[in-house]
Amino acid sequence: MSNPSLLILPGDGIGPEVMTEVRRVIDWFGAKRGLAFDVTEDLVGGAAYDAHGTPLTDETMAKAQEADAVLLGAVGGPKYDELDFSVKPERGLLRLRKEMDLFANLRPAQCFDALADFSSLKRDVVAGLDIMIVRELTSGVYFGEPRGITPDNEGGRIGVNTQRYTTDEIRRVARAAFELARRRNNKVCSMEKANVMESGILWREEVQHVHDEEYPDVELSHMYADNGAMQLVRWPKQFDVIVTDNLFGDILSDCAAMLTGSLGMLPSASLGAPQENGRPKALYEPVHGSAPDIAGQGKANPIACVLSFAMALRYSFDQGAEADRLEAAVEKVLADGVRTADLMQAEGGSPVSTTGMGDAILAALDASL
């Protein structure tokens, strides 16, 4: 049998820097654990625009559809700010999500004990935290029509985006959340703004329906998303799984990042429906962006991207034990006090570089054998 295929799209800014470290981790699993992948690398985002005039070529899109999993770094940056909207780097990522139909975006926020004092919140509030945000990823205001910028009648302009959800779109992401909850602490909190948006009313009713018909054993609550944002920083441990729409999920997951100490810590998995082979189409990527403020300086924290590969091991390749091994290696490195600059208090110690963090993770993997 051939090896599982992995398409790697490093992208822009710190994307290629953190992906270099992930490549070393992937090679380690090949050499030391007999887990070989057929790895192909390609361009996405600004890098693809520079080479081909588009943030994602049809050829790369086809490779992504064929791959057993896609691993993406990050896209975007100030260099591309003035580009036409249709060819902006971010459009490449959105096309991948939409055409692969990756409707369930899993964004776990876990506070490693070694970082509990580093969060901007008190240790008490974050220590032991382990929540999962399930963000709907292929619909809502990101994709709804009509959209655009048009002139109005008074010499001004109108910017339009449309929040739109169908029954099926809500039900399938709700099922993903309930399934995850059953394997965790059996609680789902659904967030919308049913008090001001019809799409929010539909969201709440459909999530409740899926619960009552298919998952009555899971504890379900509903919360307005603005209150949800407040509750996330007040007492995040009240949550287990949060399910929410595309835009609220984007914002709430950046917010949850600070519970873990840094945006450089948060991985994600974007999953579609199971295919004939039983596996979902899947794209794994850190939650953070291309971080233009630190790009090219060797300062980026590669952990979010490394943990995204751990999610690939778990969700695409049935290698839960190896994913545990990688996560434990990251935990050990943090417990040993190894820190990139984003994980340092202003007053203390000297940070390691992106490569230094990669070295430490590889050493911890070696020590795990």
Ligand code: NAD
């Ligand atoms: P960002 O996530 O790139 O950066 C926000 C802040 O977090 C910056 O101060 C950055 O230095 C820091 N940070 C992020 N990742 C880090 C890491 N791994 N290690 C250390 N520090 C890290 O968000 P932004 O600045 O709002 O966006 C920059 C560009 O990235 C934009 O073009 C945006 O559209 C794009 N973006 C892409 C993705 C993606 O590819 N999935 C996600 C978010 C933003």
Ligand code: IPM
């Ligand atoms: C994310 C990013 C993306 C989003 C952008 C870059 C398209 O912020 O993955 O969180 O808004 O979904």
Ligand code: MN
């Ligand atoms: Mn985001």
